[in-house]
Amino acid sequence: MDGLMTLDRPEEDAPAHAVTGTLYGVGMGPGDPDLLTVKALRVLQRAPVLVHFCKRGRRGNARTIADAILRDPAREMALAYPYTTEIHPEHPDYVAALAAFYDDAAGQLADHLGAGRDVAILSEGDPFFYGSFMHLWRRLKDRFPVEVVPGVTGMSGCWTRAGTPITWGDDVLTVLPATLPEAVLAERLRGTDAAVVMKLGRHLPKVRAALAAAGLLARAVYVERGTMAGERVIPLDRKPDDEAPYFSMVLVPGEGRRP
Numbered sequence: 252m253d254g255l256m257t258l259d260r261p262e263e264d265a266p267a268h269a270v271t272g273t274l275y276g277v278g279m280g281p282g283d284p285d286l287l288t289v290k291a292l293r294v295l296q297r298a299p300v301l302v303h304f305c306k307r308g309r310r311g312n313a314r315t316i317a318d319a320i321l322r323d324p325a326r327e328m329a330l331a332y333p334y335t336t337e338i339h340p341e342h343p344d345y346v347a348a349l350a351a352f353y354d355d356a357a358g359q360l361a362d363h364l365g366a367g368r369d370v371a372i373l374s375e376g377d378p379f380f381y382g383s384f385m386h387l388w389r390r391l392k393d394r395f396p397v398e399v400v401p402g403v404t405g406m407s408g409c410w411t412r413a414g415t416p417i418t419w420g421d422d423v424l425t426v427l428p429a430t431l432p433e434a435v436l437a438e439r440l441r442g443t444d445a446a447v448v449m450k451l452g453r454h455l456p457k458v459r460a461a462l463a464a465a466g467l468l469a470r471a472v473y474v475e476r477g478t479m480a481g482e483r484v485i486p487l488d489r490k491p492d493d494e495a496p497y498f499s500m501v502l503v504p505g506e507g508r509r510p
C-alpha cells in the first residue's frame with residue numbers, strides 16, 4: 252500500500268439533513284491489500300462505522316486486509332459468529348443461532364443507519380459471492396439505502412497466482428462448495444469444463460475422491476491463501492496430505508478452444 256495515504260479520518264457526524272445512513276458492502280478482494288478498489292478505499296475512508304465478521308477471539312480476514320489503512324478502533328465493530336465449525340450447518344440449532352445472530356447484528360446496524368451514520372461491512376472478495384454480508388443486506392435493504400462495492404473474488408486471486416487461465420472459448424465454469432455430498436460433487440464435475448471448489452477445510456479428501464471419479468484429478472490445482480501471506484500453490488495430485496485451511500480452494504482449469 253506504499254503511496255496510499257492512511258485513510259482513518261474521524262468522520263464529522265453525518266450532515267444534519269441526512270435522514271438515514273447508507274449500508275455499504277465493501278469487497279475487500281482476495282487478500283493482498285493492493286487489490287482493493289479505489290471505490291472501496293473511498294468508502295473505508297468515509298464511513299463512521301466499519302463492521303467485520305470474525306470467529307470468536309480471532310480477527311476476521313476481511314479486517315486483516317484493511318490493516319495497512321485503518322488505524323481508528325473507535326470506528327470499528329466486530330461481529331463474532333456464534334458457531335463456525337462446531338456444529339453442522341443444517342442442524343436446526345445452528346440455523347436458529349445464526350438467524351438470531353444476524354437479526355441482532357442487523358438491529359445494531361439499523362440503530363446506526365437510523366441515526367444517519369453510514370455503515371460499511373468489510374467483506375472478503377466480493378460481497379455478493381457467498382458473503383456473510385448478504386444476510387445483513389437481506390435484513391436491511393428495504394429500510395435503508397444500500398450500495399455494494401464489488402471486489403476481486405478469492406477465486407480470481409487464486410487462478411491469477413496459480414498462473415492458470417480458468418476458461419477458454421466456450422468452456423463452462425462450475426463453482427462448487429466442497430460441503431456438498433461426494434456424489435453431487437462428482438456429478439457436477441463430470442458435467443463441466445472448468446471448476447472452482449471452495450470452502451475446502453476438512454472436505455479435501457472427499458473433493459479429491461470426487462475429482463478422481465470425474466477424471467479431473469490430474470488437472471486440479473490446490474491454492475491456499477491466494478495473494479495473502481503464507482500462500483501455497485501446488486498440483487493437487489502432488490499435495491502429500493489432506494490438510495486444508497478455510498482459505499483454500501481447488502481449481503480445475505478449462506481446456507477449451509485456443510486458436
Ligand SMILES: C[S@@+](CC[C@H](N)C(=O)[O-])C[C@H]1O[C@@H](n2cnc3c(N)ncnc32)[C@H](O)[C@@H]1O
Nearest residue numbers: 281376377380404405449450476477497498499
Ligand atoms: C464464504 S466464501 C467467501 C468468498 C468471497 N466472498 C469471495 O468473493 O471470494 C469463503 C471461501 O472462499 C475461498 N477463498 C476466498 N479467498 C481466498 C483466498 N485468497 N485463497 C484461497 N481461498 C479463498 C475459500 O474457499 C473460502 O473457503
